[in-house]
């Protein structure tokens with residue numbers, strides 16, 4: 001199995017070492033480590049070189065952060081171009097759904113247009129260099145992301161930990177976009193509902209680690225073997241054999257990322 005979305009660079013060094021050692025004995029052959037900014041991209045590149053064939057790095061800027069300066073954006077894109085052959089995809093990129101909600105609650109607002117422009121820069125980069133994109137775009141932001149993907153004619157899009165309306169979900173499925181389920185597939189009704197309907201050959205499993213989860217995962221450090229629980233939950237929802245489910249999810253991830 002492959003953890004299709006994790007922030008490996010956000011773990012402590014000793015934890016990374018343990019986490020990597022725990023992969024193979026638990027049947028995890030690799031992971032896609034996404035980046036939040038230039039520093040994070042550099043850290044993920046170092047990890048990918050340290051663990052070749054296991055850590056597959058993606059470079060980008062996580063949208064739930066304050067806007068970078070134009071200089072920072074140019075620096076990141078320049079560095080990404082320099083390391084184009086090292087990266088499996090452009091990500092994590094997208095739109096700041098939670099940051100926008102938080103700002104509204106505090107009575108402030110964020111410059112949405114600037115975030116959209118930034119996303120466009122990454123999409124145009126991905127198109128130019130023929131790389132898949134890893135998107136953080138939920139609810140109404142997913143519609144906007146779909147518009148932009150269509151505009152830039154990008155077919156390979158992975159909406160990680162996706163949440164959205166039935167209408168958006170259907171549009172994404174028809175466009176051939178992929179989504180991934182996190183451990184909250186074990187307890188979140190909205191996600192379980194999504195797992196019932198989203199095409200079986202366009203889904204993957206992920207942890208988004210070190211993000212913590214509830215239910216049976218409460219108090220545990222999020223680690224890639226948790227995707228086995230996610231696969232098991234997906235198998236139960238789709239009423240298929242758990243082994244078959246694992247094979248399908250693995251095949252989907254390998255197909256999407258070319259690994």
Ligand SMILES: [Zn+2]
Pocket residue numbers: 005007034092160208
């Ligand atoms: Zn993430």
